[in-house]
Amino acid sequence: MTTDILNIADKTFKSRLFTGTGKFSSSDKMREAIIASESELVTVALKRVDLENESDDMLAHLKSNQINLLPNTSGVRTAKEAVFAAELAREALQTNWVKLEIHPDPRYLLPDPIETLKAAEELVKLGFVVMPYIHADPVLCKRLEEVGVQCVMPLGAPIGSNKGLKTLEFLEIIIEQSNVPVIVDAGIGAPSHAAYAMELGADAVLVNTAIAVSQNPVEMGIAFKMAVEAGRMAYNAKLAPIKKHAEASSPLTSFLNDLN
Amino acid sequence: MSFKNTFETYDWDTLEKEIYEVTAEEIEKVLLKDKIELEDFKKLISPAAKPYIEEMAQRSNTITKKRFGNTIQMYIPMYLSNECQNICTYCGFSMDNGIRRRTLSDTEILQEAEHIKKLGYDHILLVTGEANKTVGVSYIKHAIDLIRSQFSNISIEVQPLLQEEYETLIQSGLYAVLVYQETYHKATYKTHHPKGRKSNFDYRLDTPDRLGKAGIHKIGLGALFGLEDWRVDSFYTALHLKYLQKTYWKTKYSISFPRLRPHQGGLDPKVEMTDADLVQLICAYRLLDEDVELSLSTRENELFRNHSVHLGITSFSAESKTNPGGYSVEPESLEQFEISDERTTEEIKNMIQSQGYEVVWKDWSKSYVNFI
Numbered sequence: 134m135t136t137d138i139l140n141i142a143d144k145t146f147k148s149r150l151f152t153g154t155g156k157f158s159s160s161d162k163m164r165e166a167i168i169a170s171e172s173e174l175v176t177v178a179l180k181r182v183d184l185e186n187e188s189d190d191m192l193a194h195l196k197s198n199q200i201n202l203l204p205n206t207s208g209v210r211t212a213k214e215a216v217f218a219a220e221l222a223r224e225a226l227q228t229n230w231v232k233l234e235i236h237p238d239p240r241y242l243l244p245d246p247i248e249t250l251k252a253a254e255e256l257v258k259l260g261f262v263v264m265p266y267i268h269a270d271p272v273l274c275k276r277l278e279e280v281g282v283q284c285v286m287p288l289g290a291p292i293g294s295n296k297g298l299k300t301l302e303f304l305e306i307i308i309e310q311s312n313v314p315v316i317v318d319a320g321i322g323a324p325s326h327a328a329y330a331m332e333l334g335a336d337a338v339l340v341n342t343a344i345a346v347s348q349n350p351v352e353m354g355i356a357f358k359m360a361v362e363a364g365r366m367a368y369n370a371k372l373a374p375i376k377k378h379a380e381a382s383s384p385l386t387s388f389l390n391d392l393n
Numbered sequence: 394m395s396f397k398n399t400f401e402t403y404d405w406d407t408l409e410k411e412i413y414e415v416t417a418e419e420i421e422k423v424l425l426k427d428k429i430e431l432e433d434f435k436k437l438i439s440p441a442a443k444p445y446i447e448e449m450a451q452r453s454n455t456i457t458k459k460r461f462g463n464t465i466q467m468y469i470p471m472y473l474s475n476e477c478q479n480i481c482t483y484c485g486f487s488m489d490n491g492i493r494r495r496t497l498s499d500t501e502i503l504q505e506a507e508h509i510k511k512l513g514y515d516h517i518l519l520v521t522g523e524a525n526k527t528v529g530v531s532y533i534k535h536a537i538d539l540i541r542s543q544f545s546n547i548s549i550e551v552q553p554l555l556q557e558e559y560e561t562l563i564q565s566g567l568y569a570v571l572v573y574q575e576t577y578h579k580a581t582y583k584t585h586h587p588k589g590r591k592s593n594f595d596y597r598l599d600t601p602d603r604l605g606k607a608g609i610h611k612i613g614l615g616a617l618f619g620l621e622d623w624r625v626d627s628f629y630t631a632l633h634l635k636y637l638q639k640t641y642w643k644t645k646y647s648i649s650f651p652r653l654r655p656h657q658g659g660l661d662p663k664v665e666m667t668d669a670d671l672v673q674l675i676c677a678y679r680l681l682d683e684d685v686e687l688s689l690s691t692r693e694n695e696l697f698r699n700h701s702v703h704l705g706i707t708s709f710s711a712e713s714k715t716n717p718g719g720y721s722v723e724p725e726s727l728e729q730f731e732i733s734d735e736r737t738t739e740e741i742k743n744m745i746q747s748q749g750y751e752v753v754w755k756d757w758s759k760s761y762v763n764f765i
Contacts, residue, residue: 156462158749180545180758183515208761210643221760239645240638240684293460346458 137369139336141314142230142262142283144201148173149331150361151203151316153341155181156293157350160194166344167200170354176203176232176339179218184225192226203264205232210245212252219256231256232286233265242292246273250280257281266318269300274307274315285311286339288319289330293342295322298329308334324353324360331364332372395602396636397595403632405578408435409625415439424448429680434631437677438624446669449676453705460683465745466708466753467738468516468688470550471505472717473497473536475729477522479589481575483620483653483660485715485729486522488589492727496527499539501722506540508721512712512738515755516546518571520715523552523591530558534565541566546757548611552590553600559607566762571613571649572600576620577629581663585620601633605641610762612637612646613688618671619653619662627674631681638682647686647708648678654692654730668697672704679705691732698734698741702748711741 139146152172157163167175175195183189195202204222209215212235219231233256235249236242244267256263262283267273269287277285287307290296297320298304308315314336321327322343330338340357347353415436423433424445436442437449474496477486485492497505509517519536521528528551537547548569549562559570576582579594586592601612614634616626634646650671653662675687688708689701698709714720715729736744742752 156464157751158463159746159751180756180761181753183545183755208758210761214761218758218760221758237643239643295459342459342462345462 137365139314141264144174146173146337147171148358148361149337149365150327150357151176151337151339152344152354153339154178154191154195155341156345160190162350163191163345164194166350166354167195168197168354169351170344170358171199172354172358173199174201174203176205176341178207179204179222180208184221201230202226202228203230203232204228205234205266207234207236207242209235210237210248211235212248212255215248215252216255216259219252219261220259223261229260230262231264233263244268244288246270249273250276253277253282254280264316269303269307271303271306271310274311278311278313282313284314284316284336286316286318289317289326290320290322292319294320295343296320297322297326298333301333304330304335305333324356327357328360328364328367331361332367334368337361395599396633397598399632399636400577400598400629403629405625408628409622411435412439412624412628415441417441417444420445424452431628431631431635431681434677434681435628437680438627438674440624442673442677443669446673446676449680450672450704453676453679454703456683457679457705457707461707462751463749464751464753465702465706466516466686466756467514467742468518468546468548468708468710469509469512469514469738470518470520470690470710470713470715471509472520472715472719472729473502473532474521474524474528475717475727476524476527477589478525479523479591480587481589481591482585482587483617485727495717495723495726496521496524496532497536497717497722499535501718502536502539504722505718505720506543510543513742513754514738515544516548516757517544518548518550518710520549521551523589525552525590530554530561534562537562537565537567541759545755545759547759548613550613553597554603556603556607559604559609563607563609563762566759567609568757568762569611569613569645569647570604570609571615571647572597572604573613573615573617573649573651574598574630574633575617577616577626577633578621581621601637602640605637605644609644611686612641612644613649614646615649615651617651617653618666619660619664622664623666623670623674627677631678634682634685645686647688649688649690650674651690651692654733671697672701675701675704675706691734692730694733695736699744699748702745702750709741709745711736711738 148171150172151174206215206218235245266286274285290299316337317330317335318339327338344353420442475486476494481487546568550571582594686707689706690710691713716726
């Protein structure tokens with residue numbers, strides 16, 4: 134099987150499955166599951182790691198040539214806080230990549246579109262590779278693209294809900310219109326959801342809760358890997374069209390053939 | 394507008410009657426629902442719901458795992474002062490209690506902080522009595538300034554303050570404020586707080602509103618179980634929570650479950666809350682709200698705490714000392730109340746891990762509150 138490569142900024146990815154690090158029962162379990170999933174981009178909440186401590190448990194477990202760390206700004210409520218957090222992460226983790234998350238609502242963790250756009254613009258100017266977590270809003274995606282983000286990360290459903298692609302209609306528009314990779318983030322609760330997102334043409338998916346909270350995170354990591362590959366392969370192979378009407382075996386106009 | 398307006402539309406006696414008249418049939422209907430609302434919560438905390446505790450616990454476990462994963466957060470209290478100008482009938486710090494008073498000095502605060510840091514903690518809760526002259530806002534601010542570099546997450550449990558005072562402390566790096574109403578029964582509240590600023594029921598009731606307006610990151614709510622009927626008090630707490638969540642939507646909330654504990658000059662609880670009652674309540678809160686943090690302190694015993702990991706609790710304290718300087722400065726001084734779970738932090742950590750949960754020490758960045 135040939136795998137097509139995903140490019141974001143200066144990096145290439147064989148795997149289109151990005152993963153998270155929260156909610157695992159232990160750092161060992163987290164590492165095992167991520168390795169099994171073959172994910173090459175792993176998001177880490179700044180608030181969870183001790184940037185001043187080189188032996189931080191989570192960071193120590195993620196040290197691998199195959200794993201790129203993607204710090205996220207989860208916990209900030211404003212653009213100003215996000216920019217500050219991103220700068221801290223850049224300095225401490227030696228990466229200019231940042232997953233921009235601004236959710237002033239601590240319950241459903243829904244992203245603030247206005248603050249996100251403001252922060253994205255500022256961070257791009259400061260030389261960051263910005264991956265914004267947003268609602269599935271096609272216009273916002275285009276606005277973010279205009280300010281220079283390297284991809285967009287619309288949600289399928291609220292974070293951790295495992296509800297799947299509740300924003301389907303808007304994801305389709307975003308995928309159709311986007312000039313930057315579209316990574317479906319949040320809400321993906323089952324490998325079938327991930328496969329569906331990939332079949333639709335998403336460039337990648339980000340999954341955390343569904344793997345971390347499953348009974349067997351390692352096997353679930355593998356299941357997601359396979360689902361993402363299958364979905365991507367199906368997208369590349371072009372799905373057979375869905376027809377709204379049955380194709381009649383004796384069309385109404387077949388008599389025209391008899392006239393000749 | 395404040396919670397007081399909502400509060401006044403409810404009547405304690407009517408609520409009590411409604412809670413005690415719930416039937417098994419009503420509970421079964423509630424348990425079929427996907428979304429549990431305040432009226433459903435009222436039913437889940439009723440005596441009629443007792444036979445359904447296991448079912449509630451199973452559901453609580455599942456939704457807690459979905460939202461919080463397999464993790465338990467750790468925090469520890471640090472008592473700064475036992476000076477207090479209130480008389481509270483149930484509290485060891487009460488002004489009429491003839492104990493030796495002390496307030497930690499800068500050196501002592503740093504010594505205690507260093508000791509706590511070595512235990513592994515990154516989330517600290519600063520606690521004082523209510524003595525505005527000696528442990529007023531400037532003392533609290535100074536204490537935060539002293540220890541800010543050592544902890545990512547600093548919370549306080551002190552006297553209710555003004556909005557501007559909270560704003561000052563937030564600027565200094567304060568993350569959360571815990572303020573319990575003790576009881577929502579106005580007459581009973583007055584009986585237990587006969588003297589001091591704390592006797593002002595309305596001022597205390599409005600405190601979370603002042604915190605919300607000040608833009609605090611997290612507010613901790615709760616009632617002190619034993620002063621009044623826990624079921625009615627818990628309904629009011631849930632009502633308070635729902636009001637706050639709608640009004641101050643950027644703030645996070647936590648609920649604690651303090652039951653009256655023995656202390657110097659102690660008070661016998663008016664209403665007993667059994668372990669089964671507490672399990673029922675924890676699960677009812679989780680069913681009402683998937684996201685609210687539920688916290689359990691060392692007031693509870695080992696057995697109960699071991700099992701609560703699976704019930705919906707999301708944060709734990711351990712090895713707590715409830716006397717100023719109790720960790721290293723003056724371990725033998727008088728405590729505010731006796732703790733029940735005396736295991737070390739290491740033992741608690743091992744207990745949590747052995748149940749398949751990750752112990753989380755750090756879940757906040759001080760840069761988020763201290764970015765200026």
